Amino acid sequence: MTAHLSSGTAACPGCIATPSEPARPIPEDVQIALSLPGIHCSACIATVERELNAHPGVEDARVNLTLKRAMIKAAPETRATDLIPVLERAGFEAHELDPGALSATQTDKAGRDLLMRLAVAGFASMNVMLLSVSVWSGATDATRDMFHWISAAIALPAIAFSGRPFFANAWSALRVGRLNMDVPIVLAILLALMTSLWETALSGEHAYFDAALTLTFFLLAGRYLDYRTRAAARSAAEELTALEVPRAIRLIDGTEEEVAVSTLNVGELILVRPGGRMPVDGQIVSGQSELDRSLLTGETLPVFAEPGQTVSAGEVNLTGPLTIQATAVGEDTSLHRMADLVAIAESGRSRYTSLADKAAKLYAPGVHILSALSFLGWYIYSGDLRTALNIAAAVLIITCPCALGLAVPAVTTAASGRLFRKGMLIKHATALERLAEVDTVVFDKTGTLTSGTPELTNLGDHTRTDLEVALALAEASAHPLSVALVKAACAAGIKPANVQRIVEVPGYGTEGEFRGQRVRLGRAAWVGAEQGVETAAWLAIGASLPVVFQFTDALRAGATEAVSALRRSGKDVILISGDTSGAVRALANVLGIESWVAEALPQDKAHRIQDLSDQGHRVLMVGDGLNDTAALAAAHVSISPASALDAARVASDIVLLGNDLSPIADACETAVKATKRIRENFRIATIYNVVAVPLAVIGLATPLIAALAMSTSSITVSLNALRLR
Amino acid sequence: MEVLAYLIPISLFLGGVGLVAFIYTVRSNQYEDPEGDARRILSDEWDDHPKP
Numbered sequence: 001m002t003a004h005l006s007s008g009t010a011a012c013p014g015c016i017a018t019p020s021e022p023a024r025p026i027p028e029d030v031q032i033a034l035s036l037p038g039i040h041c042s043a044c045i046a047t048v049e050r051e052l053n054a055h056p057g058v059e060d061a062r063v064n065l066t067l068k069r070a071m072i073k074a075a076p077e078t079r080a081t082d083l084i085p086v087l088e089r090a091g092f093e094a095h096e097l098d099p100g101a102l103s104a105t106q107t108d109k110a111g112r113d114l115l116m117r118l119a120v121a122g123f124a125s126m127n128v129m130l131l132s133v134s135v136w137s138g139a140t141d142a143t144r145d146m147f148h149w150i151s152a153a154i155a156l157p158a159i160a161f162s163g164r165p166f167f168a169n170a171w172s173a174l175r176v177g178r179l180n181m182d183v184p185i186v187l188a189i190l191l192a193l194m195t196s197l198w199e200t201a202l203s204g205e206h207a208y209f210d211a212a213l214t215l216t217f218f219l220l221a222g223r224y225l226d227y228r229t230r231a232a233a234r235s236a237a238e239e240l241t242a243l244e245v246p247r248a249i250r251l252i253d254g255t256e257e258e259v260a261v262s263t264l265n266v267g268e269l270i271l272v273r274p275g276g277r278m279p280v281d282g283q284i285v286s287g288q289s290e291l292d293r294s295l296l297t298g299e300t301l302p303v304f305a306e307p308g309q310t311v312s313a314g315e316v317n318l319t320g321p322l323t324i325q326a327t328a329v330g331e332d333t334s335l336h337r338m339a340d341l342v343a344i345a346e347s348g349r350s351r352y353t354s355l356a357d358k359a360a361k362l363y364a365p366g367v368h369i370l371s372a373l374s375f376l377g378w379y380i381y382s383g384d385l386r387t388a389l390n391i392a393a394a395v396l397i398i399t400c401p402c403a404l405g406l407a408v409p410a411v412t413t414a415a416s417g418r419l420f421r422k423g424m425l426i427k428h429a430t431a432l433e434r435l436a437e438v439d440t441v442v443f444d445k446t447g448t449l450t451s452g453t454p455e456l457t458n459l460g461d462h463t464r465t466d467l468e469v470a471l472a473l474a475e476a477s478a479h480p481l482s483v484a485l486v487k488a489a490c491a492a493g494i495k496p497a498n499v500q501r502i503v504e505v506p507g508y509g510t511e512g513e514f515r516g517q518r519v520r521l522g523r524a525a526w527v528g529a530e531q532g533v534e535t536a537a538w539l540a541i542g543a544s545l546p547v548v549f550q551f552t553d554a555l556r557a558g559a560t561e562a563v564s565a566l567r568r569s570g571k572d573v574i575l576i577s578g579d580t581s582g583a584v585r586a587l588a589n590v591l592g593i594e595s596w597v598a599e600a601l602p603q604d605k606a607h608r609i610q611d612l613s614d615q616g617h618r619v620l621m622v623g624d625g626l627n628d629t630a631a632l633a634a635a636h637v638s639i640s641p642a643s644a645l646d647a648a649r650v651a652s653d654i655v656l657l658g659n660d661l662s663p664i665a666d667a668c669e670t671a672v673k674a675t676k677r678i679r680e681n682f683r684i685a686t687i688y689n690v691v692a693v694p695l696a697v698i699g700l701a702t703p704l705i706a707a708l709a710m711s712t713s714s715i716t717v718s719l720n721a722l723r724l725r
Numbered sequence: 726m727e728v729l730a731y732l733i734p735i736s737l738f739l740g741g742v743g744l745v746a747f748i749y750t751v752r753s754n755q756y757e758d759p760e761g762d763a764r765r766i767l768s769d770e771w772d773d774h775p776k777p
Contacts, residue, residue: 042768043768045761045764045768046770065758065761065764066759066761067758112751115751115756119744119747119748119751120744123740123741123743123747124740126740130736143729154737
């Protein structure tokens, strides 16, 4: 902890703490929530809070390091989009979260309820244990009876309150004629209370009130850990889902109206501004532009768009405004048909049985049979109902799945906590177990291994004049390629040439006049050149031969490390992309990936993963686009980055919160370790049962032995899980 | 053994105090950000005077 802290403080972007301005009271304020995947130390907290509080309009900002999140109270006109650049300048990655989804998780009723029950069980068991210790150390006769009666008075109401979740679960399972882990638990608790009351009434020697309470306490602890992990993941996943606001601009008789996407009808005209995403399938009525289809198909090359052309929901409009006429809305869009593929693939995944379920399936009937047999055996042997019932209760209590109940949640909590600190969110309960079995990793290219932003590759091939003219033209456009060109040229110290009369021709490029000659920067055909296979923009000065500016998709941070670490650990790495084979081959060479597939359709991706699974491989799919969703759902386990489309995030088990890919390899390693710990824990629990159960069956178990065995096994199991942190 | 007449109520009372204290900490959101609170104590901001 100390080592981590000191290194963290040094690496932190803002470590000089200065006092922040006092908050100003503003009457009606809004709640803004930001996800901050990169924060990790006290200096980060101080910097983020100082930067946010210094921003005009912010009333109060508070960072929650456990959830890696900032809650901001601000004036009504403040927008999250104003605050994100502030934090980015300070060196922190930030994403907006939906405060509506957040407020639902803040008043976390179920979690508090469980915590209350846990506390009551804990404090009651402490008191009863105190009384029991007096009994075990020699209290006799009337004193012992009094201690037992007081124990009963504490235990009965405490268990009635804190055992509710088990009672409810067991009842709902029994009602439909099934057995679950809660049935033996409830049976053990009730039988222990009943026989103890009976014994107490007859001034008997042994009462199991303390055992019933500690049992409830340990099991509730397991439940609570399990709940915490799931609730944290669920709420964060919901917040991420709420990132995209589904709104569109509808044109009615030439007037613009902003409406929810779900209210659009077939035949209506919709305006899509540059940078906007197509809300529905349709046909272009007017306007010229370029379309980025990478999220749908994986192609990085923008596609020219003109009237008459069909567009699909999910494509991004790049340069000029487009008016489209809707041809399919809602569930008929290609986007939704893709979602149907996901639904089919998902049904395959739900067949996975977790280790805990496997254990429960063996365990629940076994315990009942063992207990019933010892009851019958003792009843036939001694003919005494009281002895037989006592021994049956002792067997049930001793075998009760204290350690089993803690074995899985304690490990998953430790593992998910560790992964969350590295920027990964585990959405699915069995994701870690499945991740541990992975032997093949399939990556998508665009947006996953690459960041989706182009990067200029051949800056050195051009003359200074060409670069200066290109820079001047590129500065006039917001097209991603222009932005990349400007970035590269400015970094190289190029100054823009004096180009006059610059106009952007949507869908084609930018045009201007330089020393009396017409200059153009844009699409190959428009400039007068041959279209190549790579992403490129062309520059023509006057009548001279056009020169090419080539771009490649920038590698995502940590992609190289992730791929090489996965290969080192002996996993097959495969690259499957919808992009052209040239681009895919280039990337595969850079990363050292031997097997790659280009120009894959969404169905191809899913089929390939299905084929791999049929050959007995366990596949981890990492992808972000709509074209990956079916594959994500078909894979044994799947990961998507936070920048991925809604549908892709929903279909995946694990979400990467930051931009870095390198935690993927760590996650696989942690998952293997976690599964190992879970198995170890089961073994510990079994060994303890093998030792204690025979004692209980032959009638030698006393409440003291039960208490010792139960606590030791539960604590051993929890400590073993903590080794993972 | 008369001492038990005092000791048992006292032990029950102390247990009750513990429980009430715990319920208070839950109600006042003291478990919302355990990691952040552990780190905040190391920051020397607001050391001289409390945050307004």
